[in-house]
Amino acid sequence: MSSAPIAAGGKGSPGARSETGFDPELYRRFPTKEERPEGELAELERVWQAPRGWRLLTAVNNNYIGTFYVGAAFLFFLLAGILALVMRVQLALPLQGVLPQETYNQFFTMHGTVMMFLFAVPAVEALGVLLLPQMLAARDLPFPRLSAYAFWAYLVGGLCFFASLFFGLAPNGGWFMYPPLTSTAFSPGINADFWLLGIGFIEISAIAGAIEIIVGVLKTRAPGMTLARMPIFAWAMLVFAGMIIIAFPAVIFGTLALELERALNWPFFDPTRGGDPLLWQHLFWFFGHPEVYIIFLPAAGLVSMMVSSLAKTPLVGYRLIVLALVATGFISFGVWAHHMFAVGMPRLSIGFFSAASMAVSVPAGIQVFSWIATLSTGKPSHNVPTLFVVGGLVIFVMGGLTGVMVAMVPFDWQAHDSYFIVAHLHYVLIGGMVFPLFATFYFWAPMMSRRPLSERLGKWVFWLMFAGMHLTFLPMHLTGLMGMPRRVWTYLPERDWEITNLLSTAGAFVLGAGILLFLVDIARNFRFTTGDTAGNVYGGGTLEWLPNGLYAARSIPVVTSRDPLWDQPGISEDVEEGRYFLPGTATGHRETLITSPLNAEPQFLQIMPGPSVWPLFSAIFTAGFFLLLTVQAYTIGVVSGVLAILCVLRWLWETDRVVEPARVDIGAGIQVPTYVTGGSTHGWWAMVVLLIVILMIFLMALFSYLYLYGIHGRVWVSPPATFWLAPVLAGYGGATGLALLARRLLARETSTLWSPATNLIFAAGTLALGWAVDLHSWRASGLSPESSGQGATVYGLVAHQGMVVFVALLYAVYIAARNSRGLVSRPRNTSFDLATMFIAYCGVQGSVGALVVRLFPGVV
Amino acid sequence: MRAWLLLLGGMLVWAVHFFLLYALASLWGSAAPARIGTGLVTAACLAANAGILLLCVRTAKTHDAETVIGWPARLGAPVAALSLVSVAWQGLPALLV
Structure with a gap:
């Protein structure tokens, strides 16, 4: 047996098959034949065991954090949905008095803000935390405590932020908070501050998650899982996280600037003193439009994974889909000013942004045609995930078509700020994200539940949601074209808006009934477990369907295909019997295999941190810092900030330790180091990503x-x-x-x-x-x-x-x-x-x- | 790094092109300098994209998909091709608007 990876004909030389000097021929040693030592599995289970009782709050395993995260995001979806229903009641008939004007303003602002910041982005990030380690056959993502911190900061801060509604202090300037409406002259209370500071912890949480996902996808893939064999969802999450890193700094700087203007009178957006309100619009939409794709791309990645499994055939055009994801990641940054066509920009600028807005539909179209081709070449079953995938596809295409309409400047001038836009954005977001998310719930629930969700109830859920969605938003196009502006709390009779508004309200309740039925399905059938799951109900071919525990797969397989469970016979049994990499714990600590970014060649063993209370405390004090500043409790706020920093330092203190032995056998006689430094480490990659965030804020x-x-x-x-x-x-x-x-x-x-x-x-x-x-x-x-x-x-x-x-x-x-x-x-x-x-x-x-x-x- | 440049080169050129066009239009509005600048920048970016496309195609011919740069080159070629079309499309408003 060799004791070290063997060089394979020169690293980086023309035609080299190895990225790091690791000899791919060593993969032939797997699956191993010899018996595994007694007690190896029990030791692995002991090391990865999650805390019980109230100590579960300190858990960092992705199974728990991911599930909590998805659950919390869904809770915010329900809360924002309830706000929408109340708004629809207010608008059902002219001159209704259900909501006072000010409360209505707070409701629509919170509906948009919560849906975008507290539901959509966290939900897809949560799915990344939950699914990626299993899909990549990693023990966990590389910074589990960072995931825990991101989740708790989001949950604590998000709930407090939402609670502002109960005190009449919720923001009321719309989810994009344009000044001068949100400057102190027109918004003197602390409502706008709640938005500006409340979004702060969500930004931190999103960026923490993005760092985790980038490093996780690039550095913790199973050996042999080259870029060409990466699950599409991993590609989508990589692009998604990259977009967060580039886009979020714009809104970070924008919110800081607006808060500085409000709190300290620094006139960034005040035209009377050399500021400009349009600067806010540029900063906001440089984040805001990519945000739509930040939400859509992971959902598209999930759809790509599901259509292949549901149609029981490999995905048609894998490489084209990767191309589409990468192209969308770039081109979506060239469309921010199409939200500003009506503000009076130079004609040439408008032309450029209009052209980019049309161009961005090309990669989206590539994905849609690929999904249709996959479904038509395979044999899709009539089940709930298929219904949601196909239904979402129909809705998204309809939203995409109206998107191309509003990319044309003369049309946009007519439809701007009308209900036509509200209808368009809901078609895009519900078709592009919400329906795929429900398909995901049904498709992947068996991975973490003893029972799958109900097919019978699920079909009812789908049809209610599909019908309700169209009944709500299809007439809304007409309402907009007939001239009804968005964000009005009521309207006068005899403007011909009554019928379409009433239909929209009825549709909203049908949609709500579908979601209510989904909750019934969850209550009846979802039983969380990390062991005896319902398993691979829909016949997926990727690694998350390997037998799993809290340590993810028992051993980390060598991947030779995009759908290993379909193409590598016996892989599930061999993985479960420990016949691949890292079948036990090599150092007695939690650990995962770090691999190279292109070819996923084993590089070293990363020692992972276990459960800790410090990420939880850090998160509570971080959220406390922002929220206490909002209510102008400055002293306690600063104390909370200092405590947050101390907790983070305490959590970091336990990390980056050299362990014994210096090199360990990770299977079949292949040895790797347990401590390395430099460009191959996960810490180095994370720091590079963090510096890009800081650089982007600086550039903004x-x-x-x-x-x-x-x-x-x-x-x-x-x-x-x-x-x-x-x-x-x-x-x-x-x-x-x-x-x-x-x-x-x-x-x-x-x-x-x-x-x-x-x-x-x-x-x-x-x-x-x-x-x-x-x-x-x-x-x-x-x-x-x-x-x-x-x-x-x-x-x-x-x-x-x-x-x-x-x-x-x-x-x-x-x-x-x-x-x-x-x-x-x-x-x-x-x-x-x-x-x-x-x-x-x-x-x-x-x-x-x-x-x-x-x-x-x-x-x- | 070479693999990443092959893979993303086309789109990086698109990004450079787009932000230069934005800068030109911000500086000179719709006046002649902005239009001429757009033409020059577009021509330069088209040439850069064509170069990347050629490099990707040649690399893909000489390296099979299992090599370190083989697959990135195979993906980089359509990325560069799409970027080529997008850059041309993006430059059109200077002629038409």
């Missing part, structure tokens, strides 16, 4: 600066004298240099244990010094953040830099503390590497920001 701040200059450049004042650049750049550049030096010192045997960590503290200190000079020079120049759009954006950039400098300082102190306890391994250490990367990045970002706002306009 820079965009705002340049945008406002383009609108109000004539009133801008000169920046501080150029000589201030010298100390600022010295501080930022010195920090980057010192951080990199610290990294080199760690690798030197001659340096003492303290010197690298001390150097890192010096680096963070130099960074802080550079930032302090930066801030001082602007204050000395006389420009204040309240004075103009220029002041607001400049200080916005400085504040963003200040935030990352604060994190860098915290990071350096944390590393020093780890070092003092002997937790920084030599010659290399992952935590140390990541701190170095972070501080070095902060230095570069600070330098670029300082150069832009001091040299443009002026020198350049």
Whole structure:
């Protein structure tokens, strides 16, 4: 038996079959033939056992967190749905008095906000947490505590946010919160603040989930699962998470800016002082339109998985679907301004956005034709998931067609802000996400329930929902074309809107009845379990249908096909008998196999953290921080924020430990290390993704600066004298240099244990010094953040830099503390590497920001 | 990195093209400099896309799908082709509007 992976004819050489030097011939050793040692399975079960009783709150296993997450998202779907029903009662007839005007405003704002932020995005992220580890045959996603944190922050914060409705404090400016309606002049209460700060924790939760999913898909796939063999859902989630990383920073910066305007009078959006309300629309829709695809793509991935299984045939056009997912991920970022056709942009700009809006329908069309081809070449059964898939397809295509209509500018000018748009967006979202989600519930429920859901009840659920949906939204097109604007709380009689509105209300209740019946089905048949599940009821071919436990599959198989359960005979039995990779626990800890991103070749064994109360506490205090600031309890809010940081540090303290032995056998004599550093680690990938998020927020701040200059450049004042650049750049550049030096010192045997960590503290200190000079020079120049759009954006950039400098300082102190306890391994250490990367990045970002706002306009 | 560039190269060109067009229209509205700039940027991006497409096709011919860059090249070729059409489509408003 060899003791290490064998090189396969040169890594990276032309025609190389190996990405890392691992010899694919080693896969031939599996499935192994020898008997597994007695007690191996029992030990695996012990290590992965979830806590019981109230300690279940500390569980981090994806089976539990994923199920909680899906359940919570569905709860918010129900709550937002109830709001919709009450609104429909109000609109059923003219001059109804069910809801007062202000309450109606809060209802439609909360309906949209909850559906988009608390249901749609979390629901698909939850399905990623629940399904991906099983589909990839990973023991869990690489950061289970991060998943737990994301879930608890979302649940606690979301419930508190929703509760604002009961106190009349819910936001009331619509789900996209346009200023000046939401500025203090027109929204003086704290309702808008609830939205702006309440969305904060949801953004954090979404980004935490996205980091988890990107690293999980790229680094924890089963050996042999190359990009060409990845389940389509994994592709969809990869694109989805990438889009979150690029899109969410726009709304993060936008909400911060609007809150700064409301709380501190920084006029980002006030045109009387050099701001511009259209800046908000650009920032919001740069997030908001991709958001539609952020919701649609994972659902499309699920549909692609299901049509193949339901039609009992391989998916037609796998590569074309991947192409469509990737193309949608890009092109959807070129359509944000089609929500702004009516605001008066240059004709050429409108032309570009109109063209992109039509182009984005091409990849969606590719997927639709692929699904139809798969269904027509296979033998689909008449069951509930098939009904929901086909029904969703019909609805989505209808919504897509009206989407192409509103992509045409003259039509959009007529339909803008009318009920036609409300009908269009509901067709797209219900067909593109809600129906696929219900298909998913029926299709994958047997994976985590003792009993499948009922086929008989399910068909009733489908037909009620399908009929109710059309009855609600089809007449709404006409209501819109007859001129009824959206977001009005009532209307006068004899405008010919009565009949279509009454039909819509009746349809909403039929739709609601379908959902109610679904709850009955859940109550009667869903029985959560992690062991004796109902199993592969619909005959799926992917790895989530392997026999599963809390540790996912007993052993991690070698994948040679896209549908291993169809193409690799005996794989389920061999996996269950431990004849593949990692049949037990090699170190006595929770662990999973980390593989390479392209070809999924085994690289090392990651030690996974177990149950912990700290992600829960961190989440509670994070949500507390945002919500307490909203109700202007500043002191307690800050205390809550500090506690959140301490809890996160406490949780991190237990991670990144070197374990014994240094190399372990993961099956068939193949050995991998248990601790590595550098670019192959999951931590390195996560840090890179996090830095992209920070970079995007920075770019959005820079965009705002340049945008406002383009609108109000004539009133801008000169920046501080150029000589201030010298100390600022010295501080930022010195920090980057010192951080990199610290990294080199760690690798030197001659340096003492303290010197690298001390150097890192010096680096963070130099960074802080550079930032302090930066801030001082602007204050000395006389420009204040309240004075103009220029002041607001400049200080916005400085504040963003200040935030990352604060994190860098915290990071350096944390590393020093780890070092003092002997937790920084030599010659290399992952935590140390990541701190170095972070501080070095902060230095570069600070330098670029300082150069832009001091040299443009002026020198350049 | 080479595999990722082959796979995503076409769409990256599309993104660069789109944001340059947005910048041009923001700076000069619908005036002649924006239209001429659009034409130049579109021509450059079409050329870049054609180059990526050619590279993908040649790589796919010389590397089977099981190699590290074989499948990314096979996917990158239609991505670049779609991007080629999209870039041309995206540039049309400068001629028509």
